[in-house]
Amino acid sequence: LKQGAGRLIRDPADAGVLVICDNRLVTKPYAQTFLGSLPPMKRTRDVSEVEKFLANIEQTEHVTEE
Known part of the structure; x- marks a missing residue:
């Protein structure tokens, strides 16, 4: 589990x-x-929080690509 989290966030x-x-x-x-055993990170059981987070990532990626 810890190894999987480490592979997700390397930088x-x-x-x-x-x-x-x-x-x-x-x-x-x-x-x-x-x-x-996991690195510090925000935890939630609220799917809407995850959706907002992912939408924010997508918006940020589009801004940095332009």
Whole structure:
């Protein structure tokens, strides 16, 4: 899990979304061990927040390409 997060964000300018679709990470006692191993990042269970984040990334990429 930690390796996957590291491959997503390799540079401070990188942006992305790590989606974990496993309910055990919010229901099992060992969940904090896994989540604690990840680099610092904003966490949410709200899909609309993710949609806004991705829309912002897309807008930013179009601005920097021009």
